[in-house]
Amino acid sequence: MTLPKLTSSQIAWRAAQDIEDGAYVNLGIGLPERIAQFQPEGRTVTYHTENGILGFGQAPPEGEEDWDLINAGKKAVTLEPGASFFHHADSFAMVRGGHLDLAVLGAYQVAANGDLANWSVGAKSVPAVGGAMDLVHGAKRVAVITDHVAKDGSPKLLDACTLPLTGKACVTRVYTSLAVIDITDRGFVLRDKVPGLSVDDVQAVTGATLHIDGPVCDLNVPEV
Amino acid sequence: MTLPKLTSSQIAWRAAQDIEDGAYVNLGIGLPERIAQFQPEGRTVTYHTENGILGFGQAPPEGEEDWDLINAGKKAVTLEPGASFFHHADSFAMVRGGHLDLAVLGAYQVAANGDLANWSVGAKSVPAVGGAMDLVHGAKRVAVITDHVAKDGSPKLLDACTLPLTGKACVTRVYTSLAVIDITDRGFVLRDKVPGLSVDDVQAVTGATLHIDGPVCDLNVPEV
Amino acid sequence: MIGGFGGSGAPLELIHGLIDRFLETGHPKDLTVINNNAGNGSIGIAAMIRVGMVRKMICSFRRSSNADAFNAAYHDGQIELELVPQGTLAERIRAGGAGIPAFFTPTAFGTDLAKGKPTQDFEGKMYVQERWLKADYALIKAESADTVGNLTYRMAARNFAPLMAMAAATTIVQARRVVQAGEIDPHSVITPGIFVDHVIDIPNPSQEEAMVRAGIVYA
Amino acid sequence: MIGGFGGSGAPLELIHGLIDRFLETGHPKDLTVINNNAGNGSIGIAAMIRVGMVRKMICSFRRSSNADAFNAAYHDGQIELELVPQGTLAERIRAGGAGIPAFFTPTAFGTDLAKGKPTQDFEGKMYVQERWLKADYALIKAESADTVGNLTYRMAARNFAPLMAMAAATTIVQARRVVQAGEIDPHSVITPGIFVDHVIDIPNPSQEEAMVRAGIVYA
Numbered sequence: 001m002t003l004p005k006l007t008s009s010q011i012a013w014r015a016a017q018d019i020e021d022g023a024y025v026n027l028g029i030g031l032p033e034r035i036a037q038f039q040p041e042g043r044t045v046t047y048h049t050e051n052g053i054l055g056f057g058q059a060p061p062e063g064e065e066d067w068d069l070i071n072a073g074k075k076a077v078t079l080e081p082g083a084s085f086f087h088h089a090d091s092f093a094m095v096r097g098g099h100l101d102l103a104v105l106g107a108y109q110v111a112a113n114g115d116l117a118n119w120s121v122g123a124k125s126v127p128a129v130g131g132a133m134d135l136v137h138g139a140k141r142v143a144v145i146t147d148h149v150a151k152d153g154s155p156k157l158l159d160a161c162t163l164p165l166t167g168k169a170c171v172t173r174v175y176t177s178l179a180v181i182d183i184t185d186r187g188f189v190l191r192d193k194v195p196g197l198s199v200d201d202v203q204a205v206t207g208a209t210l211h212i213d214g215p216v217c218d219l220n221v222p223e224v
Numbered sequence: 225m226t227l228p229k230l231t232s233s234q235i236a237w238r239a240a241q242d243i244e245d246g247a248y249v250n251l252g253i254g255l256p257e258r259i260a261q262f263q264p265e266g267r268t269v270t271y272h273t274e275n276g277i278l279g280f281g282q283a284p285p286e287g288e289e290d291w292d293l294i295n296a297g298k299k300a301v302t303l304e305p306g307a308s309f310f311h312h313a314d315s316f317a318m319v320r321g322g323h324l325d326l327a328v329l330g331a332y333q334v335a336a337n338g339d340l341a342n343w344s345v346g347a348k349s350v351p352a353v354g355g356a357m358d359l360v361h362g363a364k365r366v367a368v369i370t371d372h373v374a375k376d377g378s379p380k381l382l383d384a385c386t387l388p389l390t391g392k393a394c395v396t397r398v399y400t401s402l403a404v405i406d407i408t409d410r411g412f413v414l415r416d417k418v419p420g421l422s423v424d425d426v427q428a429v430t431g432a433t434l435h436i437d438g439p440v441c442d443l444n445v446p447e448v
Numbered sequence: 449m450i451g452g453f454g455g456s457g458a459p460l461e462l463i464h465g466l467i468d469r470f471l472e473t474g475h476p477k478d479l480t481v482i483n484n485n486a487g488n489g490s491i492g493i494a495a496m497i498r499v500g501m502v503r504k505m506i507c508s509f510r511r512s513s514n515a516d517a518f519n520a521a522y523h524d525g526q527i528e529l530e531l532v533p534q535g536t537l538a539e540r541i542r543a544g545g546a547g548i549p550a551f552f553t554p555t556a557f558g559t560d561l562a563k564g565k566p567t568q569d570f571e572g573k574m575y576v577q578e579r580w581l582k583a584d585y586a587l588i589k590a591e592s593a594d595t596v597g598n599l600t601y602r603m604a605a606r607n608f609a610p611l612m613a614m615a616a617a618t619t620i621v622q623a624r625r626v627v628q629a630g631e632i633d634p635h636s637v638i639t640p641g642i643f644v645d646h647v648i649d650i651p652n653p654s655q656e657e658a659m660v661r662a663g664i665v666y667a
Numbered sequence: 668m669i670g671g672f673g674g675s676g677a678p679l680e681l682i683h684g685l686i687d688r689f690l691e692t693g694h695p696k697d698l699t700v701i702n703n704n705a706g707n708g709s710i711g712i713a714a715m716i717r718v719g720m721v722r723k724m725i726c727s728f729r730r731s732s733n734a735d736a737f738n739a740a741y742h743d744g745q746i747e748l749e750l751v752p753q754g755t756l757a758e759r760i761r762a763g764g765a766g767i768p769a770f771f772t773p774t775a776f777g778t779d780l781a782k783g784k785p786t787q788d789f790e791g792k793m794y795v796q797e798r799w800l801k802a803d804y805a806l807i808k809a810e811s812a813d814t815v816g817n818l819t820y821r822m823a824a825r826n827f828a829p830l831m832a833m834a835a836a837t838t839i840v841q842a843r844r845v846v847q848a849g850e851i852d853p854h855s856v857i858t859p860g861i862f863v864d865h866v867i868d869i870p871n872p873s874q875e876e877a878m879v880r881a882g883i884v885y886a
Contacts, residue, residue, distance in 0.1 A: 152462030305849030
């Protein structure tokens, strides 16, 4: 049986719904970046990038890129009114100092105590860490956006990470292709699940206990 | 017998002769500030003030003060071409990070090992420290400019300071009303003395041994 | 935390508004005030001390020709003083804003101001461990502010303000000029809006030095 | 230390001048290079690695679609890597420039990148002690420089450059525009001239991202 699941864009859409008006947000390279395009209308969100911009906007049309105006993913961006430039130490003062409302990152693995592994797949690879280890300790909320399981079908949500950690006890919410899960003192708490799946269906592909605490909502996401 | 001695302006004049072309210099509040007016012609010296200006110049004419353009002594100043403004953390990064070539401070007492006391006269006073404790550890050279003895005639140059320290082993040269004295691994070394005084005359009002290492020059200072 | 150094950068209108509220309601009181100085003349922080709102001052330089309010309260034991070297004060505030709980500095090693603090040898030299400073509120004065809180400052009025804006939970700014977002060049922003919570338009702000020289007394 | 992040801010003309000298004279070599990345494409730092000038890279992010030069040298064991979280890298460089030999950060606590480093509890949370980074030389790219070395930067090309200028014994700048002292507004100076030793006028600098995309190979 293939489980019904959200597309990457749909996970990004769902994560975007939780970003409050007026928030300062850092979106990690890759899938998290796509959250910006689903920002609900009427909300003003200010995006931060590690390389020294607050208030950047969408990508410019092809051919109009200015390669001094890029985000941490090296992609060309544009500026919104009220943008500012600053150096890397000030940029990470914003991160480490708790000034961001939200950071959203990708994950290889997330543990029920909030541990995150997203920077190294082990000894054979050439490791790369970027700003992830800073972001997980700085933002007021740290969320993860990821497929529910790895490409080989193994669970990414676990009792304990087996890959090298990015940070300990840092993640507070996980948006997956199957569910929205909070991380609490009790561990994983299921908040939303894809319609048509039972709690047992989601539990079966999760490597740690999913607690139920209040209603579990249907993850109704438009085709995006 | 009253010893011949330099005026305060003359001590400042002598200290100014040692400031090299191109130097970045911080002059403490009070007597040290007067060194700037004796800067030898043909030398460019850039003055730093703790409150966030590099490249300030002399006081404006009375009535033309801008009270947002002041030095650490709260005195109105002007700007030289090439000046810059920065915040207090950047200002003390310049100090602590070793970027200043010279800091000149006043002193209550200086010890033969370079200890300086210039911020507190003891328990009864309301103490004030300002930037002195930072300056003594940051600049490449730390000089003191002072009367050779205290108002009551007691020596200010001592084997060990009796007043609370500003910094340990930080002063490298002392300009006094009677002499120019270096602080070396051996202690005080007499370099210049006021003409007409013998080495013994200077030693008699100094609270630690004055070593001789090479010629002792006459302190020939114009009337200023 | 209150911005300003000497007679430049003090957010006098904000301070005086706070004094007015204290005189009317009795609040806020028992404040800990962080500022380089401990008040000059009879306005601003000096007036806060005189009316009795301040329990503790954290500053680097209290002595001045007219810091009488502080001196009187200090000698009476009504006010507590934490004296911090100026560069250490700036760096502690920056650390508070940057999520750095402690750092090492050569400043004050071997002096009374380092008594009781941990010390450590790095590369053959001794350093003192200093801790971050944070605050519930920062009151600062800016030259221009835009509608998202980006700030610029005038000359040496910048001093501690950008650091305090980072280190306070709530930063309240009085700005001489409030403009639309986009009107300040992104290159010229000194304090990005992320550090700012409230901006009040004060088009003709008082200058501390000028008021002290004029002998003005507030409250 | 070499400025730049991704394809923005790399002082390519300075780097390529250094490569030319190495190819002619065999010097400088066995360099330790500090930069956020470890070279992209076949120009700049990637070219330095390929020609064999670099013994060690200190960086936060080495992985990219075309960091082949580094990958090859790393897997051959010809180059040493010190991987540092990006914010810690920035703060360590700032600390080097600011005379702070060590500081505490929450970043990397409990991870492999904090192994062997001292940790300490402050207010109930664990932090890692990190040390300053200094360098003999910094090579950086500026937009405008004046004759006393005051610098401005273009957009996100600022990144690590102001920090590296502080932390290096000798800072060498390539500037797109060199102007007389006084032509840069003192409020707009990002790097004061005290941190700058040499300025070279490079009116039409190469942009790393554009060169990588064009597949240009240097040396």
